[in-house]
Amino acid sequence: MHKDEGRIQIRGARVHNLKNINVDIPRDCVVVFTGVSGSGKSSLAFGTLYAEAQHRYLDSISPYARRLIEQVEKPEVDALEGLPPAVGLHQRRQAPSVRSSIGSITTLSNSLRMLYSRAGDYPEGQAIIYADGFSPNTPEGACERCDGIGKVFDTQAQLLVPDDTLTIREGAVAAWPGAWQGKNLVRVLLSLDIDVDVPWRELPKATRDWILYTDEAPQMPVYRNYNLEQTRKALAEGEPASYKGKFISARRHVLDTFKTSQKEKIKQRISRFLSVTPCPRCHGKKLKKKALNVTVEGVDIIDFSRLPLREVNEKMNKLRGSVAGNTSERAQVIRNIADDVIDRIKPIIALGLHYLSLDRSTTTISVGELQRLRLATQLKSNLFGVVYVMDEPSAGLHPRDVESLVNALHDITKAGNSLLVVEHNPYVIKGAKWVVDIGPSAGKEGGELIFSGPVDELAKVETSPTAEFVFNDKPLVSREKCNSSLTLSLKNVSRNNVNNIDIDIPLGVMTTVTGVSGSGKSSLISQALVELVKEGLGSVKDKTDGEVNEVALLSSEDKVTQEGFIASGSDNISRLVVVDQSPIGRTPRSTLATYTGMFDQIRRLFATTDDAKSREYDAGHFSFNVTKGRCPNCEGLGVVSVELLFMPSVYSPCSVCNGSRFKDEVLDVHYKKHSIADILSLTVNEAQDVFEDNSAVLRGLKTLINVGLGYLTLGQSATELSGGEAQRIKLASELKRAQNNNTLYVLDEPTTGLHLSDTALLLEHLSTLVDSGNTVVMVEHNMQVAAASDHVIDMGPGAGEDGGQIVAWGTPKDVAKNKKSATAPFLKQACK
Ligand code: ADP
Ligand code: ADP
Ligand code: ZN
Ligand code: ZN
Numbered sequence: 001m002h003k004d005e006g007r008i009q010i011r012g013a014r015v016h017n018l019k020n021i022n023v024d025i026p027r028d029c030v031v032v033f034t035g036v037s038g039s040g041k042s043s044l045a046f047g048t049l050y051a052e053a054q055h056r057y058l059d060s061i062s063p064y065a066r067r068l069i070e071q072v073e074k075p076e077v078d079a080l081e082g083l084p085p086a087v088g089l090h091q092r093r094q095a096p097s098v099r100s101s102i103g104s105i106t107t108l109s110n111s112l113r114m115l116y117s118r119a120g121d122y123p124e125g126q127a128i129i130y131a132d133g134f135s136p137n138t139p140e141g142a143c144e145r146c147d148g149i150g151k152v153f154d155t156q157a158q159l160l161v162p163d164d165t166l167t168i169r170e171g172a173v174a175a176w177p178g179a180w181q182g183k184n185l186v187r188v189l190l191s192l193d194i195d196v197d198v199p200w201r202e203l204p205k206a207t208r209d210w211i212l213y214t215d216e217a218p219q220m221p222v223y224r225n226y227n228l229e230q231t232r233k234a235l236a237e238g239e240p241a242s243y244k245g246k247f248i249s250a251r252r253h254v255l256d257t258f259k260t261s262q263k264e265k266i267k268q269r270i271s272r273f274l275s276v277t278p279c280p281r282c283h284g285k286k287l288k289k290k291a292l293n294v295t296v297e298g299v300d301i302i303d304f305s306r307l308p309l310r311e312v313n314e315k316m317n318k319l320r321g322s323v324a325g326n327t328s329e330r331a332q333v334i335r336n337i338a339d340d341v342i343d344r345i346k347p348i349i350a351l352g353l354h355y356l357s358l359d360r361s362t363t364t365i366s367v368g369e370l371q372r373l374r375l376a377t378q379l380k381s382n383l384f385g386v387v388y389v390m391d392e393p394s395a396g397l398h399p400r401d402v403e404s405l406v407n408a409l410h411d412i413t414k415a416g417n418s419l420l421v422v423e424h425n426p427y428v429i430k431g432a433k434w435v436v437d438i439g440p441s442a443g444k445e446g447g448e449l450i451f452s453g454p455v456d457e458l459a460k461v462e463t464s465p466t467a468e469f470v471f472n473d474k475p476l477v478s479r480e481k482c483n484s485s486l487t488l489s490l491k492n493v494s495r496n497n498v499n500n501i502d503i504d505i506p507l508g509v510m511t512t513v514t515g516v517s518g519s520g521k522s523s524l525i526s527q528a529l530v531e532l533v534k535e536g537l538g539s540v541k542d543k544t545d546g547e548v549n550e551v552a553l554l555s556s557e558d559k560v561t562q563e564g565f566i567a568s569g570s571d572n573i574s575r576l577v578v579v580d581q582s583p584i585g586r587t588p589r590s591t592l593a594t595y596t597g598m599f600d601q602i603r604r605l606f607a608t609t610d611d612a613k614s615r616e617y618d619a620g621h622f623s624f625n626v627t628k629g630r631c632p633n634c635e636g637l638g639v640v641s642v643e644l645l646f647m648p649s650v651y652s653p654c655s656v657c658n659g660s661r662f663k664d665e666v667l668d669v670h671y672k673k674h675s676i677a678d679i680l681s682l683t684v685n686e687a688q689d690v691f692e693d694n695s696a697v698l699r700g701l702k703t704l705i706n707v708g709l710g711y712l713t714l715g716q717s718a719t720e721l722s723g724g725e726a727q728r729i730k731l732a733s734e735l736k737r738a739q740n741n742n743t744l745y746v747l748d749e750p751t752t753g754l755h756l757s758d759t760a761l762l763l764e765h766l767s768t769l770v771d772s773g774n775t776v777v778m779v780e781h782n783m784q785v786a787a788a789s790d791h792v793i794d795m796g797p798g799a800g801e802d803g804g805q806i807v808a809w810g811t812p813k814d815v816a817k818n819k820k821s822a823t824a825p826f827l828k829q830a831c832k
Contacts, residue, residue: 006082008026008418009024012078012079013078014077015043015047016040016043017443017447018043019448021447023044023452027082028413028418029432030419030432030433032428032429033435033438034755035438036439036441037725037753037758038708039439039440039447044436045389046391049086050420053083057085087389100361101305101359101362102357106344108344111340112305113134113301115333117129118333119296126290126293126294134287141287141288143279143281143286144281146281148286150278150279150282152279153274154274155213160173160273164199167197167200168194169186175273185245187222188246189211191222191245193228194207194211214252216249219244223241254274257270258271296315304358308354308355313346313354316341344376347411348373350408351373351376351401351405351408352372352401353372353373353376354799354800355798368393368395368397371395375388375390383415383417386417387417388419388420390420390421390422392421392425393423395752399781400826402425402427402428406427424751424753424754424759426470429470430455435452436449437452443685444685450463458470459471465755465757468757476784476785477760477788478788479763479767479788486506487504488506488569489503489568490502490532490566490567492565493528493564494563494564498523503524505529505775505777507573509776509789510766510791511790511791512786513779514780514781514786514792515795516798516823517799518799519797519798519799519804520804522779525779526580530576530578530746532564536570537574537576573775576744577734579746579747581724581727584721584729589636590718591680591715592704593680595733596700596732598696601696602622602714603676604619605694609671612669615665617666630662631657631662632656634654634656634661640652660677679715684709684714685705685711703735706732707728707732707765708758708761724750724752727747728762735765735769741772743775744775745769747777747778747779783826783829784830786827787831792811792827793806793808794808794809794818795807797820797821807821808823812831
C-alpha cells in the first residue's frame with residue numbers, strides 16, 4: 001500500500017454496521033461525517049478512529065494499562081495509517097458526572113488565584129497569601145467554620161419536633177430513633193427526672209432545649225417498666241438498675257448519623273431533620289476571612305468569579321491599562337496574567353459563551369455549551385499534531401453563532417491539528433473542507449461509504465440523502481398552518497435571567513421558541529413553564545417535601561428560585577409530557593426493549609413455549625434482571641466494566657456468556673427458532689416479522705419505526721444511545737399511548753442528532769399530535785422547524801443579563817420581519 005503522510009487511511013472498517021469500508025481523509029483540516037441517524041457516522045469517527053487512537057495511546061503508556069486494554073475490544077479494522085493521537089470532545093454517551101466549575105475546567109481559576117495572591121490589594125499589614133490560600137478546596141483556603149462548603153448544617157426545633165402536642169413517650173422528638181433505642185431514651189429521661197407523659201410544649205423551655213441540643217451524653221441507671229414516680233423512688237432508694245442507658249440529644253443524633261452513616265436510606269431519613277444555612281462566618285463565600293480581604297478592582301475573588309466572562313474580560317483590560325508603562329514587579333505580574341486570561345477568554349466569547357461565570361457549575365450547563373467550552377480551551381492549549389473528534393458541536397447554537405463556530409474549528413486546524421466532526425448542520429457541513437458521507441440508510445441498510453471528498457463535490461452525488469438536503473433550500477415539510485383561539489397565559493414569570501415577564505402560549509398549535517444561546521429559552525420553557533403546569537395539574541408539587549436528598553443538601557448550588565403563576569388557560573391542559581435529551585438509563589441493564597415495556601410481553605411469550613413449559617421456566621427466567629436465568633458472571637449485563645486509570649470506565653463483553661446475558665440452558669429455549677438472546681440482537685425492523693401475530697409487541701415496534709429508530713436492536717443498552725435517540729424513544733413511548741388530546745408536549749431541541757431527513761420525519765409526527773388537538777412547544781435552533789411551526793416566540797435580545805425578554809412573537813413570517821430580533825434574518829431565509 002502506498003503510504004501517504006498527509007492522509008489518514010482506513011482500510012476494512014467493520015465496527016458495528018460498517019461494511020468493510022476503505023476511506024482516506026486529509027489531515028490538518030476540518031472533516032465532517034454526515035449521514036442519517038444510525039448510518040454509521042459515529043461508528044467510523046468514534047468507534048473506529050478515536051477508539052483506535054485511544055488503544056494505541058494506552059498501549060504506549062504502561063504495561064498496566066496494556067493489561068487493561070486487552071480486555072477492551074479493539075475496533076474491527078484491518079489497517080489504519082497516518083493516525084495522529086486523538087482527543088475526544090464528544091458529547092455523546094458522556095454526561096459530566098463530576099462536579100466542577102467553568103473556572104476549574106478552563107483552569108482560569110488558577111490564573112485568578114495567582115493574580116489575587118501576587119497582585120491583589122492587601123489590607124495594611126496583612127502578609128501575602130499563596131495562590132492555594134484562595135481555593136476553598138485546600139486547608140489553607142477553606143473557611144474554618146464550614147470547611148469550605150459555604151453552608152452549615154444544623155437542626156431546628158420545628159424539624160426535630162414537628163408536633164409539639166405529643167408527649168415524649170408518644171414520639172414528640174421525631175428525629176430520635178425508634179425501636180429499642182427510642183425506648184431507652186425515654187427511660188433515661190425518666191431517670192433524669194423529666195416527665196415524658198406531658199405534651200412537649202408544656203415542658204420548661206430549658207428542659208426542651210437541653211433534650212434537643214445538648215452535647216452532654218450522661219449515662220444513667222434506668223428501670224425498665226417504671227413510670228416517673230417509680231423511677232424517682234427507685235433512684236432514691238438505690239434500687240439496682242435494669243441497665244445503664246446513655247443519653248444523646250436529638251441534634252447530636254442527627255448530625256452524627258448524617259456524618260457517619262453509610263446507608264443511603266438512613267441518610268435520606270435523617271436529612272429531613274437537617275436545615276442548611278449559609279455559613280455565618282464566610283457568608284457562603286467558602287474562604288477564610290484573610291483571603292476575602294484581598295481585592296482586585298475592588299472585589300474579592302469570590303465576587304470576581306461570579307462575574308460573566310465578558311465583565312472579567314473588561315476588568316482585566318482595565319487592570320492592564322492601569323499599569324501601562326509601569327515597570328514594577330507587580331505591574332509585570334499583572335500584565336502577564338491579564339494577557340493570558342484575555343487571550344483565553346477570547347475564544348470562549350467568540351463561541352457565544354460570554355454570559356457564563358467562572359463559578360458556574362458544569363452540571364448546570366448544557367452538553368453543547370460544555371463541548372464548545374472545551375473547544376475554546378483547546379484553541380489555546382498549544383497542542384500540535386493531534387486529531388480532535390467531536391459530536392455535533394453546533395448543538396444548542398443559534399444560527400447567528402454558527403459562523404464563529406466554523407471559524408474556531410478552522411483556527412484549531414491552523415495550528416496543525418485535524419478535526420473530525422459528526423454534524424447535521426448545513427452551515428457547518430458547507431464550512432468544512434472535506435466530507436465523509438455514510439449511508440444510504442440506517443443500521444443494516446447503512447454502513448457504506450457514499451462519498452468522501454471536497455464538500456462542494458458532494459452536491460453532485462445523487463445517491464446521497466445528505467446532498468439533497470444540504471444543497472437544496474426546499475422546506476422540510478409543507479404543513480397546513482393552524483390558528484389558535486385559546487392561550488395559556490403565564491404572568492410575572494422569573495427564573496434565572498428571565499425577570500418578571502408575561503407570556504401567552506397558544507394552545508392546540510405548534511410553537512417554536514428561538515433565541516441566542518443563553519437568552520433564557522430553557523429557563524422559561526423547560527424550567528418555568530414545565531414547573532408551573534405541573535403545579536397546576538397538582539401532580540408533583542411538594543411530593544418531595546421533607547425528603548431533601550443528600551446530594552441536594554451538599555450541593556454548593558443555592559436552590560433556584562422561581563416566580564410566576566398561570567393566569568388562565570390551564571383548564572385546557574389535562575396532561576403534560578416533557579421530552580428531553582436526558583439518558584433513559586445509565587447502566588446496560590436498561591435496554592430499548594425493557595424501557596419501552598416490550599420485553600415484558602416478549603418474556604411472557606417465551607414462557608408459553610413448550611420448551612419452557614417442559615423445564616418449568618416462567619417469564620422470570622427470561623429476564624436478565626432476575627437471578628434465575630441470567631449469566632452469573634456478569635449478572636445479566638452481558639458486559640463487565642473495566643476500570644481504566646485516568647479515564648471513564650469502559651465495558652468489555654462477558655467471557656462466560658459472550659455477551660448473551662443468559663445461562664446456556666435458558667438459551668436452549670426457542671420462540672420461532674430464536675433464543676431470547678437472538679431476539680435481543682434483532683433490530684426493531686427485523687423483529688416485526690417475528691412478532692407479526694402479537695399486536696402489543698408489534699405496536700411498540702411500529703412506533704419506534706415511526707420515529708426513525710427501526711435500526712436499533714432490541715437489546716441496545718441505554719448507555720449506547722445518543723441524547724437524540726433517547727429523546728426519540730421517549731417520544732415514541734408517548735406516541736404509542738392512546739391519543740389523548742389536551743396534552744402539552746414540551747421538547748428541548750428535539751432535532752439534535754437528527755439528519756435533516758429525520759428532522760422532516762419528526763416534524764410530521766409533531767404535526768399529527770397537533771392535528772389531534774394537542775399542543776407542542778419546543779426550544780429549537782433549526783430555522784426550518786421554526787418556519788414550519790404555527791407560532792414563534794423569540795427570546796433575547798442577548799444572552800444572560802442582556803436576555804430574558806420576549807423580543808418577538810407571532811407567526812414565523814411576522815417574527816421574520818422584526819428588526820430587533822437576532823433570529824429574524826435567519827428565519828426570513830427559511831420562510832421563503
Ligand atoms: P450514527 O452516528 O450515524 O447515528 P452509529 O454509528 O451510532 O450511527 O450507529 C450505526 C449502527 O451501529 C446503528 O445500527 C447502531 O444501532 C449500531 N451501534 C451503535 N453503537 C453500537 C454498539 N455499541 N454496539 C452495537 N451496535 C451499535
Ligand atoms: P438558553 O436556553 O436560551 O440557552 P438558559 O435558559 O439556559 O438559556 O440560560 C439563561 C441564563 O440563565 C444564562 O445566563 C445562564 O447562564 C443562566 N442559567 C441557566 N441555568 C442556570 C442555573 N442553573 N443557575 C444559574 N444560572 C443559570
Ligand atoms: Zn464558612
Ligand atoms: Zn455473562
